[in-house]
Amino acid sequence: MKIGILGAGQLGRMLGLAGYPLDFDFVFLDPAPEACAAPLGDHLHAPYDDEAALAELCRRCDVVTYEFENVPAAAARFVSQRKPLLPGEAALVTGQDRLSEKKLFDQLGIPVPRYLPVNTREALELAVKTVGLPAVLKTRRLGYDGKGQAVLRTPDDVAPAWDRLGRQPLILEAFVPFEREVSCLAVRSRGGELAFYPLVENVHREGIIRTATPQRGDPLQREGEDYARRVVESLDYVGVLAFEFFVSGGRLLANEIAPRVHNSGHWSIEGAVCSQFENHLRAITGLPLGSTALRGHSTMVNFIGGVPALAAMAQIPGVHVHLYGKTPKPSRKLGHATVCADGAAELRAALDRLNALVAASEA
Ligand code: AMP
Numbered sequence: 228m229k230i231g232i233l234g235a236g237q238l239g240r241m242l243g244l245a246g247y248p249l250d251f252d253f254v255f256l257d258p259a260p261e262a263c264a265a266p267l268g269d270h271l272h273a274p275y276d277d278e279a280a281l282a283e284l285c286r287r288c289d290v291v292t293y294e295f296e297n298v299p300a301a302a303a304r305f306v307s308q309r310k311p312l313l314p315g316e317a318a319l320v321t322g323q324d325r326l327s328e329k330k331l332f333d334q335l336g337i338p339v340p341r342y343l344p345v346n347t348r349e350a351l352e353l354a355v356k357t358v359g360l361p362a363v364l365k366t367r368r369l370g371y372d373g374k375g376q377a378v379l380r381t382p383d384d385v386a387p388a389w390d391r392l393g394r395q396p397l398i399l400e401a402f403v404p405f406e407r408e409v410s411c412l413a414v415r416s417r418g419g420e421l422a423f424y425p426l427v428e429n430v431h432r433e434g435i436i437r438t439a440t441p442q443r444g445d446p447l448q449r450e451g452e453d454y455a456r457r458v459v460e461s462l463d464y465v466g467v468l469a470f471e472f473f474v475s476g477g478r479l480l481a482n483e484i485a486p487r488v489h490n491s492g493h494w495s496i497e498g499a500v501c502s503q504f505e506n507h508l509r510a511i512t513g514l515p516l517g518s519t520a521l522r523g524h525s526t527m528v529n530f531i532g533g534v535p536a537l538a539a540m541a542q543i544p545g546v547h548v549h550l551y552g553k554t555p556k557p558s559r560k561l562g563h564a565t566v567c568a569d570g571a572a573e574l575r576a577a578l579d580r581l582n583a584l585v586a587a588s589e590a
Contacts, residue, residue, distance in 0.1 A: 415510060
């Protein structure tokens, strides 16, 4: 089976690593000169809207997926007219626009923070009155890891935020004083079989996930699964979908969906019976889904901007290191480690040691 992947970043790299033992072959399309999935297959080095490259990808592959949700809609349509594109174009297009996502959540009866679309300075003033402060102004498109956002705490914050972000369609949403942030990772097969990983608790700093910990018996598991089920069924979704939530007042409020494998699921490589990466590949190639059950206790820790010394990390029991082969840059995701243990106390002890190394590498 030959699988085409739009995007060749770390998610593509981990998809490639999961597919290798299954004897899947990969062709990646990515314009980046430094594409860290490239060693795992053939790399078509071209822009996402290059029709000759897209046609070659389709010619060479049985099925096409993506690991980057900002693939242009026209490219997705071009591919889906030639080969199965999974997840489909509707999921990609919905996930690219915060307003389309919110409208879908509204339609499906999934609670969201108060929000209003904002296209003009006047609309922003009105939205601030209606939504109230504090609030978060976000670009509808191309925002990730907290980029393209401004927190408005007082009326004085409105003008600078508009000056910085106001040249594109925006959305203003209420600031949620959340107790925690969680994500639900769902996987749906070509035949409609559904599975869910245990809810993951995510800690963000400066908009970027720092740690992700799968929960045991989270009281919100059923609610998360219910909302994720509504989304994947309404989109006739195939593959892994990540649904990020705020927990506020003990209930889930939808933040956003990512129509792909997700940073909050990296722990599943060692911490679940079948990882999100293998399950995504199983789903899109028509295989039965693998078990999403936990194997022991685990937490994933991201390496952002710097990487601790491998020799030091290797001394900590239960630490599994994944380096993405990228050139270090501030705020760049360079790798992660998943710490695995049989019990919570053992996990805590190993995490304390790893976190000290990570803090030193970021300093
Ligand atoms: P996003 O790109 O929307 O996932 O935002 C990145 C992070 O910023 C989230 O994971 C939260 O930690 C924070 N954030 C985003 N929107 C809000 C909000 N409405 N209220 C509080 N925090 C938010």
